[in-house]
Amino acid sequence: MRIIFILILMFMSINVSANSSQLIALGQQNKSLMLETVAAKQKHKFPALYVYDSQQQVFLSKPDAEAYLLTLNNQPLWPKLTAQWTKNTSQFTASNQLLAKALPMLKLDRAYLILYDNLPASMLKQLEPMDPELSQKDNLLKTVLGQLDSARSYTTY
DSSP states (O other): OHHHHHHHHHHHHHHHHHHHOOEEEOOHHHHHHHHHHHOTTSOOOSSEEEEEETTTTEEOOHHHHHHHHHTSOOOTHHHHHHHHHBOOOTTOOOOHHHHHHHOTTOOOOSSEEEEEEOOOHHHHHHHTTTOTTHHHHHHHHHHHHHTOSSEEEEEOO
């Protein structure tokens, strides 16, 4: 009986964690569709961070996105990560209606939508010799984005 009770508690906590997660994986196809919708002719490099203001209906400029992201964490690695991975969005054109039409799965119910165009775990391991902090940055970013109340965060993988 005790084992059943523990299993039920574990299941409930897993279910609550899954429901409260703020980090949603889009998948490669949906991420590509989103980026082509807002910036069809622009080349996209990854890892990348894009911050969309769902109230103003614009992607934040690189400096504005970095300034917002810097308010989210104070770990020593955070400024370096945000400077390197936040990308220029000056060529992006978007609106809530356009995003919702392209990807109905997107929820625009928070002040910001953040897209973290990340790398698959296998690729992170391969690239670590070039950047020994790569996995650490990836984990830190996922942790921070997963805890935000002000933003709905999406990843590629």
